[in-house]
Amino acid sequence: MPNLYTVAPNLPTETLVLKSYETFSSVRTLLLNLSNDLTGEHRDVALAIHQLSELGVLLVGQMMDREAPLTSL
Structure with a gap:
């Protein structure tokens, strides 16, 4: 049976981390509403x-801060 969902193998790590964060955030919101x-x-x-x-949001957020910290303006 083929996979219904796949992740492109060549995505940059930054993109994977960001999408993971967004996914966890969406799940968190949906569950709280439910x-x-x-x-x-x-x-x-x-x-x-x-x-x-x-x-999960906190862990991925921490990883984002370590790998691509925001610079102060």
Whole structure:
């Protein structure tokens, strides 16, 4: 069965990191919005996944800061 999703093999690392950050950020937002509509155990699971995605955002953000720090104006 062919892959439905692929990542171009020659993308620069900066592009991969940026897209990862954007993906984690989107997941984080979607999960937080979803958790507002849930209750009980389902809400707890959504918030736990949100917390993991938040960690992903922080980790990728730290990597971005190390690899391509913003210069002060």
